[in-house]
Amino acid sequence: MFAAMALVVTWLGQASFRFDVGGKRILVDPFFAEHEARLYPPESVDEHGAGVDWLLVTHEHIDHLDPYSLREVAARSPGLTVVAPAPLEAMVRDAAPAAAFAGVHRGERVELPGAGSATVVPAIHGRTVADGYPDDPAFVGFVLDLGGTSVYHAGDTIVTDTVRRALAPLRVDVALLPINGRTHYREREGLVGNMGTRDAVALATEIGATILVPYHWDLFRGNTEWPGRVVDDAVEAEAPLHVLTLRRGVPWAA
Amino acid sequence: MFAAMALVVTWLGQASFRFDVGGKRILVDPFFAEHEARLYPPESVDEHGAGVDWLLVTHEHIDHLDPYSLREVAARSPGLTVVAPAPLEAMVRDAAPAAAFAGVHRGERVELPGAGSATVVPAIHGRTVADGYPDDPAFVGFVLDLGGTSVYHAGDTIVTDTVRRALAPLRVDVALLPINGRTHYREREGLVGNMGTRDAVALATEIGATILVPYHWDLFRGNTEWPGRVVDDAVEAEAPLHVLTLRRGVPWAA
Amino acid sequence: MFAAMALVVTWLGQASFRFDVGGKRILVDPFFAEHEARLYPPESVDEHGAGVDWLLVTHEHIDHLDPYSLREVAARSPGLTVVAPAPLEAMVRDAAPAAAFAGVHRGERVELPGAGSATVVPAIHGRTVADGYPDDPAFVGFVLDLGGTSVYHAGDTIVTDTVRRALAPLRVDVALLPINGRTHYREREGLVGNMGTRDAVALATEIGATILVPYHWDLFRGNTEWPGRVVDDAVEAEAPLHVLTLRRGVPWAA
Numbered sequence: 013m014f015a016a017m018a019l020v021v022t023w024l025g026q027a028s029f030r031f032d033v034g035g036k037r038i039l040v041d042p043f044f045a046e047h048e049a050r051l052y053p054p055e056s057v058d059e060h061g062a063g064v065d066w067l068l069v070t071h072e073h074i075d076h077l078d079p080y081s082l083r084e085v086a087a088r089s090p091g092l093t094v095v096a097p098a099p100l101e102a103m104v105r106d107a108a109p110a111a112a113f114a115g116v117h118r119g120e121r122v123e124l125p126g127a128g129s130a131t132v133v134p135a136i137h138g139r140t141v142a143d144g145y146p147d148d149p150a151f152v153g154f155v156l157d158l159g160g161t162s163v164y165h166a167g168d169t170i171v172t173d174t175v176r177r178a179l180a181p182l183r184v185d186v187a188l189l190p191i192n193g194r195t196h197y198r199e200r201e202g203l204v205g206n207m208g209t210r211d212a213v214a215l216a217t218e219i220g221a222t223i224l225v226p227y228h229w230d231l232f233r234g235n236t237e238w239p240g241r242v243v244d245d246a247v248e249a250e251a252p253l254h255v256l257t258l259r260r261g262v263p264w265a266a
Numbered sequence: 267m268f269a270a271m272a273l274v275v276t277w278l279g280q281a282s283f284r285f286d287v288g289g290k291r292i293l294v295d296p297f298f299a300e301h302e303a304r305l306y307p308p309e310s311v312d313e314h315g316a317g318v319d320w321l322l323v324t325h326e327h328i329d330h331l332d333p334y335s336l337r338e339v340a341a342r343s344p345g346l347t348v349v350a351p352a353p354l355e356a357m358v359r360d361a362a363p364a365a366a367f368a369g370v371h372r373g374e375r376v377e378l379p380g381a382g383s384a385t386v387v388p389a390i391h392g393r394t395v396a397d398g399y400p401d402d403p404a405f406v407g408f409v410l411d412l413g414g415t416s417v418y419h420a421g422d423t424i425v426t427d428t429v430r431r432a433l434a435p436l437r438v439d440v441a442l443l444p445i446n447g448r449t450h451y452r453e454r455e456g457l458v459g460n461m462g463t464r465d466a467v468a469l470a471t472e473i474g475a476t477i478l479v480p481y482h483w484d485l486f487r488g489n490t491e492w493p494g495r496v497v498d499d500a501v502e503a504e505a506p507l508h509v510l511t512l513r514r515g516v517p518w519a520a
Numbered sequence: 521m522f523a524a525m526a527l528v529v530t531w532l533g534q535a536s537f538r539f540d541v542g543g544k545r546i547l548v549d550p551f552f553a554e555h556e557a558r559l560y561p562p563e564s565v566d567e568h569g570a571g572v573d574w575l576l577v578t579h580e581h582i583d584h585l586d587p588y589s590l591r592e593v594a595a596r597s598p599g600l601t602v603v604a605p606a607p608l609e610a611m612v613r614d615a616a617p618a619a620a621f622a623g624v625h626r627g628e629r630v631e632l633p634g635a636g637s638a639t640v641v642p643a644i645h646g647r648t649v650a651d652g653y654p655d656d657p658a659f660v661g662f663v664l665d666l667g668g669t670s671v672y673h674a675g676d677t678i679v680t681d682t683v684r685r686a687l688a689p690l691r692v693d694v695a696l697l698p699i700n701g702r703t704h705y706r707e708r709e710g711l712v713g714n715m716g717t718r719d720a721v722a723l724a725t726e727i728g729a730t731i732l733v734p735y736h737w738d739l740f741r742g743n744t745e746w747p748g749r750v751v752d753d754a755v756e757a758e759a760p761l762h763v764l765t766l767r768r769g770v771p772w773a774a
Contacts, residue, residue: 171450214451240748
């Protein structure tokens, strides 16, 4: 029997997370670039983007695949491998030509030696609203086994049977889920939607997570959600899980 | 110059409203029957269901077209006319054979002599989730001109361009809107969705309502919403309207 | 260097917590008794109240010093010591005559061999509203050092300079705080108040906690609070801490 390795999770805002485990560092969807719709400045790439071993990308939208972040993280991380859906290879290589690239497909399990593994799961989102939330291989989530703790990062996705079926056989301890929802008027603004707070609670419950961490509620003007709603929805549903609302930039020992 | 006739609105829970104007009484979607999923008992049919002139129905679901209510209201209302989408004629006549029936179509304007009129507008909902939110003439809303005040009762509907286009040329002072939203897990339970809180605020704003009254957040276990969310969403959106959360059974002089 | 011992925290509802660390078990304010104002049944005393080493009491109110819980826990815990404010000695000995009793005073540090220690801090509450929130030695909180993690259980208290001064020199990692607030009408019902959600966020911030866990929002009809408000208040304040809303009965590895 081995004890689990200590895992430290640092939320960097929106869908961006840093994981430190066993001396390895993983970033998911880093977004260190400035952007006119930002409600707060980006976290420091010097602090969070150096010495990164793996940079995981869930899909191509700017707040998830940010060329500036890829370039700047690669420049500070000699051993970097970018892990992204295979269809995004050109975008990733263009942004970070010096980094190794691992194109992944749904259902695959990618080893992260010394840290754990990443199982690739589907995400149902879309490049544009007009895509109609297709089942597109360029959109994924990851179930990360990091030092013995299983963390699901959903990417950007609504809940569908495709998502639920892919997760059913996997163990999840901590569910990191988007909560900003999907509305007619936001779609008219070009904002492709995600699950809302009630679906996040129900999905986390169904997959057996003990802790639900909401994300994607904070960054862009006009696309926010109140995270307290997740809490009250979980209470209303008597969901058997804790809801953890992280503060950006403050490490959490998971 | 004549003053507008006094209009009194009494919410009876869920989508059910009573309007008193010029000595006339109108009910929309009365639901006086018991039901196992009710979170509170029905209002009194003796108090609210007697002497009714028009009973308007938006669609066939039990909390909107309740055969018990139709029968009991008809028994207490000698001059009753039931106004409902034409495809529901058989259901209505079966429930209240003695009452007059007016089958209506989207786009029509129905006169309510002595009270005002009702303009029929589309609602996008569905008998079952599998229907996929079709554009079905059996689902409507009403824009009621009652003593000079224009009140939009949306029925059960999501927001779509069809709904928006139908409302665009109409004046609306008071928007009565469902807010319980549409989620994957509720749809799995067979619950056809409606607009959520943010879309309700945006729609009320777009159609120029001065007052937004949320409904359909309160009645059925497992299909509720917190009405305070509409308030916070309106504040966040800086929407130029008042949000009025009515108490069931307490008259409001509109 | 010693690794921190694993600490597991299980919330049992209201102010009641179970701590497991280094093979030792600690309960704070257990309340396993039935009560007419309960909104949910008590947790199982067999599951949570057996083999307890220390039972800490913050003050004499029934949801904190419950004679039934003291008796039943003592019956299942041969090595039990009850730690309570010295003025409560008679009440404790009366409820659990067989258990050891340690009467404590504010400012003292009590060793909990094999688990850590408990530093006694003031709480400002009152037996009745008429007491006027006095500085009374019968009301305390505890700063628990459990396996290297510092957990502040505030008891029932408002925030005052007395409370803040006592906490200032102490390190706190996790702040367990009541959030049900203090209102005129609840005081008229005989309910002595506590800090509300905003003061909980501000106090947790001031004492340097990384995690704020709200409690005392759930149990008694007429004395609840929405825990989501703590989350939204923390976001509004940009408080540099995480907010963790625990689910009753589900262990949390702190």
